[in-house]
Amino acid sequence: MRRVNIILTLKRQISDNKAAIGIGTLIIFIAMIMVAGMTASVIIQTMNTLQEQALTTGEQTTRDISTGLRVTQISGYYDGTGITQLAVFVKTTAGSDDVDLMYAYISLSDASTQVILNYTTSCFSSSVSGGLFGTLDSSVLSATTYGIMKVRDIDGSCSSTNPSINSDDLVILLINATDCFSGINTRTDVSGSIVPEQGISGVIRFTTPSAYVNTIVELQT
Numbered sequence: 001m002r003r004v005n006i007i008l009t010l011k012r013q014i015s016d017n018k019a020a021i022g023i024g025t026l027i028i029f030i031a032m033i034m035v036a037g038m039t040a041s042v043i044i045q046t047m048n049t050l051q052e053q054a055l056t057t058g059e060q061t062t063r064d065i066s067t068g069l070r071v072t073q074i075s076g077y078y079d080g081t082g083i084t085q086l087a088v089f090v091k092t093t094a095g096s097d098d099v100d101l102m103y104a105y106i107s108l109s110d111a112s113t114q115v116i117l118n119y120t121t122s123c124f125s126s127s128v129s130g131g132l133f134g135t136l137d138s139s140v141l142s143a144t145t146y147g148i149m150k151v152r153d154i155d156g157s158c159s160s161t162n163p164s165i166n167s168d169d170l171v172i173l174l175i176n177a178t179d180c181f182s183g184i185n186t187r188t189d190v191s192g193s194i195v196p197e198q199g200i201s202g203v204i205r206f207t208t209p210s211a212y213v214n215t216i217v218e219l220q221t
Helices: 002-066 177-181
Strands: 069-078 083-092 105-109 114-125 145-152 170-176 189-195 202-207 216-220
Touching (some): 083 202, 114 177, 170 177
Antiparallel strands (some): 069 083, 105 114, 105 189, 145 170
């Protein structure tokens, strides 16, 4: 009888040991699931953040590449002593978004002087009715400002207070070269750019001829 009791006691001890081991294993298993769940949550959150950043970067890069300004022509006005005014023909690049010239500036240099010009609402014309250099009074411009004349604006997006241009629009930016450089003489290298708020800059680069023959001088085409 005593032997039977010993055997039963041993069996109960063995069963208790197995139960303890099972509970420990279950706790470890649950802990592993919780850790895996938290890890997966962190990974998913990180992936979502990276995806949003990638989309934002892609959109910004697309705008930077597709949006911009293009200089199609530059003419100068010769008053008998030097070029006193510059007329820069500007349009948007192909497929460009709207470009607000209110936030675009011109960087211009004649190798000895560099100026930065911003648009002024006091020098704007909705047409070129008085001629290229007779429509606006360039004397209201300084070494820090430029004016705008509209040549083509089909949708009427360009106004004095909101000078935005888009596809097929063409405007002329007027610069007072006398205030900027005390006039531009012959054989002078002039370079610069029209920098929009976002996108590709329009390039200005020309060398004045060795002699001025006409009043209107074509400088860059």
